[in-house]
Amino acid sequence: MPLKLPHETAMGREDFLRGPSNAAALDMIDLWPDWPSLWLLLAGPVGAGKSHLARIWAAKSNARVITLEELNRSDPTALVDCGAVVLEDADGWERDDVALFHLLNAAREARAYVLITARNWPDGWGVALPDLMSRLRLTTPLEIYEPDDELLRSVLVKLFADRQLDPDPSVIEYIVLRMERSIAAALRVVEAVDREALARRRTITRPFVASVMKELDEGLL
Template identity: 30%
Template sequence: MQVMEPVQMALPVTLPDDETFASYFGGENSLEVSHLKSAFDSLATTFQYTYLCGLGDSGKSHLLYATCIHAQERGLSTMLLSMREVIDFGPMVLDGLDALDVLCIDDVHLVAGNDAWEKALFNFFNRFNEPGKCLVVTADLLPDMLNISLPDLESRLKWGTTFQIRSMSDDDKAEALVKRANMRGLELSDECARFLLTRLSRDMRALLDVLDKLDHASMAAQRKLTIPFIKSTLQL
């Protein structure tokens, strides 16, 4: 089999380059992060498969991105496949991906009831199931709650280690914003973080986009992040 060079994520959206295990809101020592990192230690001799499920802002996509970064740091070929973005292109999207070392699939629940995709994913599982391969998928619910039509695919989705991840509370989001800002060398007070949560969308991805905008504005103006500065920058 031809060895592929590490590839860039296949998500068409812009993700922060600091979405690593270290910046995960659950912490580097959380069970899910510890498991994903340790999976690489035995990858040479076993097939590693992990199923992550949770609703809303649970950080599932963050964990997939962090897994891909971790794989690239080890020189492994990797890709993150967002079902939300590729499902309309059809199952041929999976062609050739079994040559990768690590594949992360986001929002696999979206294939439920789609016969072509269900069969294609089942066949992909069978091809990818060999030592040296790592597969991580996310969904909003446990496999037996997804209304998968193909029993064999539902069985495959139950193969590996499963983690149910709780959604982030407002306290979690505020803490995550402060932590992410600190990792960028940006000082964001708890008061400012909570102000953002009360005045803007609570969607974590949207909040991180706002933090990126504030970071650039703060650098350009040589100003610290204060509530008046945030109001002015975001025209609140």
């Protein structure tokens, strides 16, 4: 039985793979501190690279990265005292609208930068506090999209490399042509291939990958 050893995903600026789907978002992160406004809202699907971009900006701006849980139980003034804050997954069910409203008010008073990530735009969050919606409309909207085939190839190579794996290019091409068009799907495929290769003591070949992807599609993995 293979051990579930952790692997570390490279999250630096040099590790982010640029493509048509994310170029505008990456350019805006690189543009800081010359943003159109102090607050930026980055929306996009799961696994598209929002968290990676947020970590790039946090390293650049020395921002504090917080979750909704931390937001809900923390003093908003203390959260913005470093001058920059990342709030991840702001459209999550555990969001406290009042807490987010107070965070943005504290950021406005402190002239602090705020980067918010979410899967969709605030109109779809179910925000019940009109004053919060008015604050969210002050953010600069930025969208990141699903990747094209060229970017997916690069992402797959990177994901395998994060696990110290180097499959043949024909394996990468096979996956790209048959997988769902998303980075989240790439993550699932690479994780399953790595896990099953260890468990079955198999090398990562096209026939092996084909069998793993078939089992994924059938819900067997």
